[in-house]
Amino acid sequence: MVMGKSEKDFFESCKIAAEEILNHVKKEEFIPIFSHNDPDGVAAGAILAKAVYRLGGNFLLRIIERLDEVTINEIEKIHSNFYVFAEIGSGYLDVLRKLSEKAKILVLDHHRPLELSYPNLIHVNPMLHGIDGAIEISGSGVCYFVAKEMDEKNLDQSCLAIVGALGDLQDKTKNRCLQSLNKQIVEEAKNKGLIEVTEDLLFYGRETRPIHKAISTTMNPFIPGLSGEEDKCLGFVVNLGIPLKDGDRWRSISDLTQEEKQKIFSQLTIYLSSKGFSEESIFQLVGCVYTFLEEDKWTPLRDGREFASLLNACVKMGKPGIAASLCLGSRGETLDEAQNLLNEYRKTIGQCISLLMETPKTIVEHEKMYVVRCYNIVDEKMLSPIATILSISGGLNPNKPIIALTNMKDGRIKVSARASQTLTDKGLNIGLIMQTAAEKIGGKGGGHSVAAGATIPHGKEEEFIHFVEQMIKETI
Numbered sequence: 001m002v003m004g005k006s007e008k009d010f011f012e013s014c015k016i017a018a019e020e021i022l023n024h025v026k027k028e029e030f031i032p033i034f035s036h037n038d039p040d041g042v043a044a045g046a047i048l049a050k051a052v053y054r055l056g057g058n059f060l061l062r063i064i065e066r067l068d069e070v071t072i073n074e075i076e077k078i079h080s081n082f083y084v085f086a087e088i089g090s091g092y093l094d095v096l097r098k099l100s101e102k103a104k105i106l107v108l109d110h111h112r113p114l115e116l117s118y119p120n121l122i123h124v125n126p127m128l129h130g131i132d133g134a135i136e137i138s139g140s141g142v143c144y145f146v147a148k149e150m151d152e153k154n155l156d157q158s159c160l161a162i163v164g165a166l167g168d169l170q171d172k173t174k175n176r177c178l179q180s181l182n183k184q185i186v187e188e189a190k191n192k193g194l195i196e197v198t199e200d201l202l203f204y205g206r207e208t209r210p211i212h213k214a215i216s217t218t219m220n221p222f223i224p225g226l227s228g229e230e231d232k233c234l235g236f237v238v239n240l241g242i243p244l245k246d247g248d249r250w251r252s253i254s255d256l257t258q259e260e261k262q263k264i265f266s267q268l269t270i271y272l273s274s275k276g277f278s279e280e281s282i283f284q285l286v287g288c289v290y291t292f293l294e295e296d297k298w299t300p301l302r303d304g305r306e307f308a309s310l311l312n313a314c315v316k317m318g319k320p321g322i323a324a325s326l327c328l329g330s331r332g333e334t335l336d337e338a339q340n341l342l343n344e345y346r347k348t349i350g351q352c353i354s355l356l357m358e359t360p361k362t363i364v365e366h367e368k369m370y371v372v373r374c375y376n377i378v379d380e381k382m383l384s385p386i387a388t389i390l391s392i393s394g395g396l397n398p399n400k401p402i403i404a405l406t407n408m409k410d411g412r413i414k415v416s417a418r419a420s421q422t423l424t425d426k427g428l429n430i431g432l433i434m435q436t437a438a439e440k441i442g443g444k445g446g447g448h449s450v451a452a453g454a455t456i457p458h459g460k461e462e463e464f465i466h467f468v469e470q471m472i473k474e475t476i
Helices: 005-026 039-054 069-076 090-100 139-150 152-167 180-191 211-216 230-239 258-274 279-285 304-316 320-327 333-358 380-392 421-425 430-440 461-475
Strands: 030-036 058-064 082-086 104-108 121-124 195-201 286-292 363-365 370-373 402-407 413-418 444-447 451-456
Touching: 005 030, 005 039, 005 082, 005 104, 005 121, 005 139, 030 039, 039 058, 039 082, 039 139, 039 152, 039 304, 039 320, 058 320, 069 090, 082 139, 090 104, 090 121, 090 444, 104 139, 139 152, 139 180, 152 180, 152 195, 152 286, 152 304, 180 195, 195 258, 211 230, 258 279, 279 286, 286 304, 304 320, 304 333, 304 380, 320 333, 333 380, 370 380, 380 402, 380 413, 402 461, 413 430, 413 461, 430 444, 430 451, 430 461, 451 461
Parallel strands: 030 058, 030 082, 082 104, 104 121, 370 402
Antiparallel strands: 195 286, 363 370, 402 413, 413 451, 444 451
């Protein structure tokens, strides 16, 4: 791979971070690792934890939801000379400054960074080197390159970095394939014989579930009338004249002939077009399939997106420890519990989407955006996936960003925002808008150009919405 200057500088920063971790391992110092509570964050933390473990280092891996004063006070109770933050931290460098007065801090992230630097801070972020952290490399990808610098044995963590990138929806390209530095990680995994990449229909459980169940459990994209509706999916397949069984065995998507796959895709294209879906949304059903060859067949961990879906469900259902255990190699009962959580999560998501669609004045179209008021309908942990599903479901105008809001347990308001790649290509940066608008009213926000979030004070919602819409108008 021919590297530009920015990539060389990025890899040099990864090397510096690796040397810092190695130095603390050699000193036999305790290394607390804090990672974000999403699939990419859990994978990132697990990659670093395993890298330190292999060297005989002492570490703690903790999954955290956010960085604020309360979290920092809790972290300070864990005494160490060195704290590591994985897939979180770049947007909270101001909050972390307090911690740097007592110890060294290493931030490995890919979100939009604050323009801050101070003593005792080592900050690795691809965006500091002109690399887009939204589509070119994930947080787990950053941690993978650091781990690889620590020891070449950590090349086998490439699969986790791929899971993290898919969990972060970095495959939101037209062909649903990972690009740039993410693709480099895929190639390294292929060279190690760890992964096979093919192009196919992207239904959940394409190798492990009967055809109709695979269609019904697909949430990305969300198919109105079919996602979550197993009986209707059964009828859909039967009406196409496609055999559901081969003898006594249920057939899976991977068992279908090319002609049968084309028949399903063609019929879904007609159906989704009638529902107002764009061509771009419909083609989200086809893309690169990432198969992990060392995982057991007939388990969801063999497929990169299904692995990421399991991690996401565990985190959103309040069980990040199960997600971390999966990433660190636990299977058996851990996998069974994760699958149960996924089933519960999908049921919850389906109920939330239905309620939002049925409840008047929850989804309101503005001149330049949609505002989705999810109060008392969507839990704060579910807001992000709900915003994502709404943004890719095809039922809303893709040329308008989506701003979703809901109540938090501590009384504040959580915001999750999504924008299409088409809008970002025109110059829209929803992460910058979230950061700026939140700060204007005493909140905190940030993220990527296509996906971002914020936490704002209760009672400031309409003021926040006004600022967001004004900035969108000024941009596009």
